[in-house]
Amino acid sequence: MDPFVTHIVIFVLAIFLGVELIQKVPSTLHTPLMSGSNAISGITLVGALICSFSPTFARFGVMLGFLAIIFATINVVGGYVVTNRMLRMFKSKGSRD
Amino acid sequence: MDPFVTHIVIFVLAIFLGVELIQKVPSTLHTPLMSGSNAISGITLVGALICSFSPTFARFGVMLGFLAIIFATINVVGGYVVTNRMLRMFKSKGSRD
Amino acid sequence: MLTFALTQTDWINLAYLLAAICFILGLKMLGKVKTAARGNAVSALGMLIAACVTFFVLNEGEGISLIWIFIAILIGATIGGWGALRVPMTDMPQMVGLLNGFGGMASMLVGIADYSLVASGTYESLPFNKTLAIGLTILIGGVTFTGSLVAFGKLAGLKITPTKPVQFAGGRALIAGLLVAGLLLAVLLIFKPHWGWLIAPMVLIALGLGIVLVIGIGGADMPVVISLLNSYSGIAASMAGFVLRNELLIITGALVGASGIILTRIMCKAMNRSLLNVLFGGVGGAVAPSAGGGAKGTHREASVEDVGIQLEAAGLVIIVPGYGMAVAQAQHAVAELARLLESRGITVKYAIHPVAGRMPGHMNVLLAEANVPYESMLDLDQANAELEQAGVALVIGANDVTNPAARHDKASPIYGMPILDVDKARSAIVIKRSMNTGFAGVENELYFLPNCAMLFGDAKAMAQALVTEMKTE
Amino acid sequence: MLTFALTQTDWINLAYLLAAICFILGLKMLGKVKTAARGNAVSALGMLIAACVTFFVLNEGEGISLIWIFIAILIGATIGGWGALRVPMTDMPQMVGLLNGFGGMASMLVGIADYSLVASGTYESLPFNKTLAIGLTILIGGVTFTGSLVAFGKLAGLKITPTKPVQFAGGRALIAGLLVAGLLLAVLLIFKPHWGWLIAPMVLIALGLGIVLVIGIGGADMPVVISLLNSYSGIAASMAGFVLRNELLIITGALVGASGIILTRIMCKAMNRSLLNVLFGGVGGAVAPSAGGGAKGTHREASVEDVGIQLEAAGLVIIVPGYGMAVAQAQHAVAELARLLESRGITVKYAIHPVAGRMPGHMNVLLAEANVPYESMLDLDQANAELEQAGVALVIGANDVTNPAARHDKASPIYGMPILDVDKARSAIVIKRSMNTGFAGVENELYFLPNCAMLFGDAKAMAQALVTEMKTE
Ligand SMILES: NC(=O)c1ccc[n+]([C@@H]2O[C@H](COP(=O)([O-])OP(=O)(O)OC[C@H]3O[C@@H](n4cnc5c(N)ncnc54)[C@H](OP(=O)(O)O)[C@@H]3O)[C@@H](O)[C@H]2O)c1
């Protein structure tokens, strides 16, 4: 059975969830949140990995997968480090409530 | 392929969504909300319908399905009507913001 | 060439998705006053879509004929619709409890039916996740059914279900035992899917568990219990979805299950209780008349004439209704009194405590029934801001929600609950039948304050007496 | 007998679910100050799980060897990590833009790679949903890539990407044309899945579209644009999930896509703009020096000594930082000035407008870098409550966020934006280089008020001059 419709269901649920998750964010956090969720969108790394190791061997496709891994990893690693640096700034000083 | 794990995924997403949907409900709405979501849980009516019309004919199972339809329909129809009656009370008078 | 392959099943599933979206939007809208009525309609639309679409699934099967299905739906719709239209507003909580029980029963039956439908001798190959789901559907559905029935009975005042918490030696052990036994049977069914005889004891245990779980809880806590059981019935429907491999049931059941738990928590918080305390605290119910007020001081009694005079002299009267007004069905008489006062230029407002009465929104529903305009109902914060300016705070059948001990007496069981500051009004008048305590079973310090006077009697009778008194003046 | 059948794929999918849960919790936690740092860690954990688990999928394939994969990861991690550690705090927005572009590029490559991997002559049987997903992945990924690069260039001040909105005749028609052409090609691919040559023009159109979409938007609006493109890159990842039939990608991409749109809307609201106005309004950028202040009245200039004396006489000084402070990198000098004042018994607080600077939280990040304690940063409401008591409001490189016209001048482009009421302080001192306008390109009424004085010069130089002045006194 083609799981397409089930995947649509999953997609719709995740969209609704994404909309509900983010509400009333203090403006201080806008940029870290943007950067943090940008890191998450680097999940496409998983797709790049799968492509690079596809059972059907095709030189061109695998090379693209290889490139995709590099780009996605930059996004993931850079994204998390940058976000962490920003958030550490707020954290290191004083108390917060 | 057994869709079990996919169904678990769907279940988890819906749980998270359910948690996020309900937040800061004014106490006036507690009872209508309870009753309205009770009506929604009558969705088991769909399950009852499917059972009653299962391709495998088994007298006992189908009779149970028949009973299940009755119970579920009471829940669904009663639930929506009751909720609607409660909400109409608030609605009919004055303005609200 | 183009494999534009959406099968009929695909289309049905897309329609189911549409129904699920209706439920999501409906639930969200039900949480806001402005959109609640529309939200209920959206969710009902989803249910309609879901039911209609299912008939397309059916044309492949050959179970009982469509005629019988329609008859079943007709029976259910008639009973449900008739009951829902006939029930008085004040009986809403038990009605919701009853309906919820039926939903749980339906899920349980679906679980059993599906098991018995695999009768073609293929039990042995039942995958573990299907037997697991069948077991959970039966257990949760059964608990929901009897639990809701007991809650219904307690609220409706049936003899066999005393409103008092019925607690007996070994009660908790019994609960634990039943729970463990039920789960064991469910696990056994996974390993021995062909042992059909396991179903019967599983059903009995679930039904028994529902009874013992709820019978030990006080009648006044039933709204919270019903909310919790509502969450259970959602989970039961979700499990039935796992049994039938139906995504709509899984999603919708999970939505109700999760949002129900959140609502339950919100309701507990409003009463300043924990869910555990509600479930196992054995609090509340028809509290036995306590020793009276002597212990704390003396109270002052007022006559109907006294009260009439005081009301007429007040610029602002704030009415504080409580459970007693509901019991006495006094809302219409109270509203009439208010209109009479207003016609004499006195401002009248109502202070609605979130947990006054026995269900959330109880007072709002009653007063709305008596045509009290929405604008004159103050919530807790608004009321406390205005109470200090009030000439008279007229407490009608409310007790715990006005007890100043909640503010300062750490030993009091209601310590920490936000209350209506009736004691800060110029004078307070309390209408109730005696010095008996309310739901929490504690003395009310208010009654012994110098600015408080008691008017003893049934809430409805007293409100009517005040109306007559003012008219004849 | 017991078909306890969880395949390896099932376990992998359960692990993927765990990763998705980490992302959900992480996103939620990132929205609250208290939990934001932990939220980022939770989400990083999810990514680690996802990546590790994927290697189990791989042992079935026979693509490029694991070694090459590890090399690719190493290259990416080195570049990403090195860049992220090296970039100065003030360049964060462009860094995020760049990273986001890479994510979009990766998704686009995944789409192309998957298409070219079906090279075994089975194109004809590609189901429509797969070709559809491939087309959308390429289009959205491509737009994200070049759009983010242009945004990066504008923020980094690269020559080829002028910060001014570059608008030309037929610009919108070009956008519409490219969009339609791209979608047509995607539809064509559905019907002719074996027409591999369609991919190349699709890629080119997507890349072109990204450029023309963003080049017409002013440099100062880039944070909003990046937030929007971040949402796009989520959708692109989700589409790649449809291509690969991977639930984790679908879920995670959709989460980012949806939350990104919400965040974008929140950011637009804080600037009192609509998203459409940001995308097509052509507002902002390096605003050409306007006619100067003559039109509105005369301003008063102050010397460093004047200002020093005023500051020392004030009981409470509120510093209002803006974009100019960021440009001049004056935060350390400002913080030093504040500490100096505090050592003389003067209370110093910072009033942070939500859209001061060029990215949300810009000022918070800069001041935190200069070790300003979190407690002395006031948000808009707190600041406006305290500004009336302030002896001196010291505006450093801020302009629009202090313009009283936003409160009353309906003709002003910033009308309706909540502002810091600097004009209500006893006296206001503004440090900037000239009478030039700020981001919105409008005159600031504040400068012509009698209680306002200008101190012209670079923000950093002036802050240092004030420090020297006060030390030498
Ligand atoms: N709203 C909810 O969702 C909910 C749910 C569960 C529990 N509760 C609890 O219920 C309590 C509600 O507080 P409350 O102040 O509304 O009620 P209460 O504290 O229970 O007091 C009600 C009072 O009404 C009097 N009364 C009873 N019948 C009457 C009649 N016919 N005429 C006149 N008076 C009559 C009783 O005194 P006499 O016997 O002297 O007449 C009693 O003291 C709180 O403790 C709350 O936590 C609320």
Ligand SMILES: NC(=O)c1ccc[n+]([C@@H]2O[C@H](COP(=O)([O-])OP(=O)(O)OC[C@H]3O[C@@H](n4cnc5c(N)ncnc54)[C@H](OP(=O)(O)O)[C@@H]3O)[C@@H](O)[C@H]2O)c1
């Ligand atoms: N925060 C965000 O997310 C965001 C995003 C997009 C747009 N915006 C917009 O950006 C604006 C932000 O307001 P703002 O008050 O912070 O900034 P602004 O209105 O743009 O004004 C900045 C001022 O700083 C001065 N300046 C520039 N370089 C300087 C230097 N080296 N030393 C001293 N002064 C210098 C400039 O005047 P001189 O040239 O005379 O020195 C200019 O008037 C708002 O309109 C907002 O809507 C914000």
